[in-house]
Amino acid sequence: xxxxxxxxxxxxxxxxxxxxxxxxxxxxxxxxxxxxxxxxxxxxxxxxxxxxxxxxxxxxxxxxxxxxxxxxxxxxxxxxxxxxxxxxxxxxxxxxxxxxxxxxxxxxxxxxxxxxxxxxxxxxxxxxxxxxxxxxxxxxxxxxxxxxxxxxxxxxxxxxxxxxxxxxxxxxxxxxxxxxxxxxxxxxxxxxxxxxxxxxxxxxxxxxxxxxxxxxxxxxxxxxxxxxxxxxxxxxxxxxxxxxxxxxxxxxxxxxxxxxxxxxxxxxxx
Amino acid sequence: xxxxxxxxxxxxxxxxxxxxxxxxxxxxxxxxxxxxxxxxxxxxxxxxxxxxxxxxxxxxxxxxxxxxxxxxxxxxxxxxxxxxxxxxxxxxxxxxxxxxxxxxxxxxxxxxxxxxxxxxxxxxxxxxxxxxxxxxxxxxxxxxxxxxxxxxxxxxxxxxxxxxxxxxxxxxxxxxxxxxxxxxxxxxxxxxxxxxxxxxxxxxxxxxxxxxxxxxxxxxxxxxxxxxxxxxxxxxxxxxxxxxxxxxxxxxxxxxxxxxxxxxxxxxxx
DNA sequence: CGAACATTTGAAGCGCGTCAAAGCCGGTGG
DNA sequence: CCACCGGCTTTGACGCGCTTCAAATGTTCG
Numbered sequence: 203x204x205x206x207x208x209x210x211x212x213x214x215x216x217x218x219x220x221x222x223x224x225x226x227x228x229x230x231x232x233x234x235x236x237x238x239x240x241x242x243x244x245x246x247x248x249x250x251x252x253x254x255x256x257x258x259x260x261x262x263x264x265x266x267x268x269x270x271x272x273x274x275x276x277x278x279x280x281x282x283x284x285x286x287x288x289x290x291x292x293x294x295x296x297x298x299x300x301x302x303x304x305x306x307x308x309x310x311x312x313x314x315x316x317x318x319x320x321x322x323x324x325x326x327x328x329x330x331x332x333x334x335x336x337x338x339x340x341x342x343x344x345x346x347x348x349x350x351x352x353x354x355x356x357x358x359x360x361x362x363x364x365x366x367x368x369x370x371x372x373x374x375x376x377x378x379x380x381x382x383x384x385x386x387x388x389x390x391x392x393x394x395x396x397x398x399x400x401x402x403x404x405x406x407x408x409x410x411x412x413x414x415x416x417x418x419x420x421x422x423x424x425x426x427x428x429x430x431x432x433x434x435x436x437x438x439x440x441x442x443x444x445x446x447x448x449x450x451x452x453x454x455x456x457x458x459x460x461x462x463x464x465x466x467x468x469x470x471x472x
Numbered sequence: 473x474x475x476x477x478x479x480x481x482x483x484x485x486x487x488x489x490x491x492x493x494x495x496x497x498x499x500x501x502x503x504x505x506x507x508x509x510x511x512x513x514x515x516x517x518x519x520x521x522x523x524x525x526x527x528x529x530x531x532x533x534x535x536x537x538x539x540x541x542x543x544x545x546x547x548x549x550x551x552x553x554x555x556x557x558x559x560x561x562x563x564x565x566x567x568x569x570x571x572x573x574x575x576x577x578x579x580x581x582x583x584x585x586x587x588x589x590x591x592x593x594x595x596x597x598x599x600x601x602x603x604x605x606x607x608x609x610x611x612x613x614x615x616x617x618x619x620x621x622x623x624x625x626x627x628x629x630x631x632x633x634x635x636x637x638x639x640x641x642x643x644x645x646x647x648x649x650x651x652x653x654x655x656x657x658x659x660x661x662x663x664x665x666x667x668x669x670x671x672x673x674x675x676x677x678x679x680x681x682x683x684x685x686x687x688x689x690x691x692x693x694x695x696x697x698x699x700x701x702x703x704x705x706x707x708x709x710x711x712x713x714x715x716x717x718x719x720x721x722x723x724x725x726x727x728x729x730x731x732x733x734x735x736x737x738x739x740x741x742x
Numbered sequence: 743c744g745a746a747c748a749t750t751t752g753a754a755g756c757g758c759g760t761c762a763a764a765g766c767c768g769g770t771g772g
Numbered sequence: 773c774c775a776c777c778g779g780c781t782t783t784g785a786c787g788c789g790c791t792t793c794a795a796a797t798g799t800t801c802g
Contacts, residue, residue: 285716345576359632364557411793412790415750415790418750453579684781685783
């Protein structure tokens with residue numbers, strides 16, 4: 203995570219358009235009309251950049267000029283202490299918006315890095331403002347998405363403060379599972395998992411060695427299967443219980459097929 | 473932290489008005505005009521409620537009808553695990569706004585509790601919306617205040633994940649010091665400290681016993697003086713260094729006398 | 743094939759948790 | 773005014789979870 207910033211690249215015509223990831227996320231936070239979809243599409247029509255794995259999208263102290271929408275790959279927000287210790291404070295997945303603030307020139311208090319090769323679309327503050335002004339339903343969805351991201355951060359703090367190592371890792375796996383399912387990047391039984399054990403250590407506040415041992419323990423207990431880039435859950439419900447995972451804080455509603463996540467009935471609430 | 477909610481009480485004429493705490497905070501996030509002050513005052517003219525120490529203002533799952541502005545006393549946001557473990561994820565001080573969202577009926581993902589006897593003003597969503605629409609400078613300040621609170625939460629996660637016990641406690645003391653100084657409730661050398669060692673344990677993810685031992689260690693090192701309800705810092709700079717404390721994330725500008733906090737020169741930035 | 747990096751394993755030690763009991767208050771009531 | 777009580781703080785002993793250091797093995801890619 204040393205070299206900075208992304209390179210502008212020529213548009214590639216074959217991959218899914220940048221806006222669909224945002225749409226898939228916002229669907230969870232408000233019922234979107236076709237007009238909403240169209241408005242989102244035109245708002246995120248900006249240039250797509252790409253960064254290599256282990257590079258930064260932005261650094262602590264930067265003043266981002268615009269928001270970035272993750273299009274493919276995994277990123278993270280992290281902070282580094284003066285003595286080099288590093289804490290990842292959240293993962294960024296496709297459809298996540300980074301640095302969405304209403305055009306205020308604020309200094310970043312943390313860095314944003316790419317964990318894998320990553321592609322992101324730049325969304326100007328004006329485009330966001332216009333979108334929110336013209337499509338109140340989308341505005342509400344963006345608000346809720348932001349509140350949900352803060353909620354995830356609070357749960358992250360609980361994870362670091364109260365759970366022991368096996369629960370911590372399991373909880374992280376569950377969070378990623380539901381978030382990826384929500385955008386159609388995970389099946390009911392697992393997902394593609396590009397993180398190294400060092401990444402997991404930085405995210406959970408554990409040492410890499412201990413992460414390794416706990417992973418073996420979880421494997422031995424039949425709670426996860428992790429080999430290469432694939433993470434599978436033989437018994438997702440058991441893992442959630444073991445990890446003290448309660449999914450409510452994510453405020454997600456459906457999986458990619460429009461089915462209710464987490465086996466609950468559609469509630470009366472929104 | 474068991475009995476719920478506050479009681480409406482008769483207005484007391486003698487204490488400082490509810491709005492000045494909000495004004496003192498927002499001053500850090502934008503230069504406020506006399507008209508802005510007046511608008512803030514009329515927006516927070518709602519009823520003032522009060523709760524006893526150890527009671528809740530709101531519970532996980534609630535749908536707050538309006539925002540609450542802390543007027544006096546200390547509160548906290550916290551989450552509880554199914555097995556009873558509790559994590560405090562942030563302290564609430566006078567001038568802090570709880571549950572500020574643009575009228576969206578969202579479920580709370582965490583509880584809000586009073587750590588001391590506490591007084592808070594209810595601020596309706598309409599009043600907030602009107603304030604933000606009519607006073608753009610105030611709107612910007614409220615935005616920045618919210619971003620700062622998220623920033624504090626990220627640093628909280630770093631504290632829990634990366635710092636060891638003495639640094640963790642020291643960092644917490646430093647955060648509270650600057651935040652209290654910003655609203656004129658702390659001097660350069662210390663402040664009134666109403667928390668129990670159990671509260672500190674819940675906030676730092678340590679056991680109460682260990683908190684006790686580390687406090688003695690910090691006392692022995694001459695970094696803090698803590699007796700009764702008073703916390704003092706014989707050498708604030710040393711404590712900040714020992715705790716790996718970097719104040720930037722708080723995004724505060726001035727102390728109560730309008731002097732620059734943290735000994736830095738006024739920058740060109742906002 | 744070899745370099746760079748990720749994973750795995752072992753051994754030793756410390757930080758912090760747990761359990762248990764003893765002091766130290768401030769508040770309440772007789 | 774003092775006796776009593778409950779909550780907070782302090783102390784000691786013990787053990788476990790996790791870190792650290794070090795080295796071996798596996799894996800990916802130029």
